[in-house]
């Protein structure tokens with residue numbers, strides 16, 4: 119059995135996760151769309167980052183063919199100064215593949231490429247393991263670097279690779295972790311080989327683990343992990359050995375969570391008529407219900423955009439002149455493979471009128487996009503900022519628990535709020551969430567869709583974005599309805 123860098127990182131977070139990964143492959147979930155996207159981003163960044171250290175040679179061995187990879191690395195290291203994807207292995211099974219192995223005098227530097235915008239602690243742990251393996255495999259490692267994306271970079275007509283990336287020297291930090299790797303790596307190797315599953319206490323962080331469906335099978339769908347923050351959630355779970363929501367957690371709850379717990383235990387809906395009425399009174403007709411969809415490419419696709427910048431490409435707008443009045447729908451979707459921002463900003467200014475509240479769900483997103491557009495297109499700046507001044511956030515009454523249903527499971531996200539009060543649903547839709555919209559539109563922009571697939575995508579995007587604004591119309595109706603009901 120091997121201990122790869124990814125095994126080491128898995129065990130660093132939880133040794134049971136490593137054991138399950140190696141001994142219960144049947145429990146490993148299939149890769150989902152979001153994980154695939156993250157792999158694709160990693161590969162794309164990796165390819166481009168090699169241009170930062172050009173004239174290197176790739177160690178052309180299959181990732182699982184470690185023995186050949188090690189032999190080939192040693193051979194290539196005799197005549198080359200930059201190797202991509204170089205292998206090293208220790209006799210007892212630890213191995214890794216460094217993104218860039220670069221000659222430095224009589225030794226070598228290790229460079230790990232990361233698709234994030236910043237240096238993270240986990241990058242140091244990752245490099246410490248690689249430095250440990252390469253050093254013990256006989257390489258004289260001089261310095262260690264992380265090459266990550268540069269969040270301050272703005273793209274010109276073409277990509278400037280030297281500016282797109284930021285090279286950070288982390289030799290000192292890696293050395294600081296060296297003793298830890300020496301101790302942990304052989305221990306992790308032994309744990310994965312034992313026949314007994316390690317016992318590890320569940321905690322709130324487990325909710326995000328791919329093995330939670332197994333370890334957390336006795337945890338209720340709505341549990342203390344949804345209500346309480348850490349470290350309280352872990353402390354309570356440890357003390358009672360159960361994640362069930364009961365009266366006893368109220369002492370740890372804030373005002374909002376007390377409402378959540380009481381509604382759950384009594385199976386009732388909480389209505390604060392006064393708060394709802396105050397919110398509704400702040401609305402000024404005509405109402406404009408607005409929602410954006412955007413992409414967030416790791417490598418900037420358009421001039422004047424940076425790494426992971428949000429680029430809005432679509433909006434849906436429902437307009438209602440009077441309370442309960444007829445709806446008019448306007449849809450904008452940029453169907454060209456060009457920068458959508460100017461087209462979107464012009465369409466928005468043209469359709470949002472001059473007066474009336476603009477209702478969005480979670481205003482930070484739309485307001486920030488409008489400010490960015492205003493900075494970019496100074497001639498539209500005044501109109502875009504004026505739109506921002508009319509924005510009202512429909513999230514607020516739900517986040518403040520002016521209206522709360524136990525079906526929300528302590529969440530104010532529209533994906534939870536909507537089914538709690540309306541019969542509208544996102545299931546069965548061609549595009550069912552924002553990240554799907556993002557991924558598929560990016561696929562369109564990069565030209566990987568057929569004409570037929572493009573047609574299906576555009577229809578799916580228009581249906582999805584329409585639903586987002588129509589959902590807000592329905593929620594305003596719900597608020598009017600509930601404002602007439604008794605306060606409990």
Ligand code: SF4
Pocket residue numbers: 131132133134135138318319320321323324325327328329330333334
């Ligand atoms: S769910 Fe928790 S205990 Fe189980 S493998 Fe994952 S992190 Fe470890």
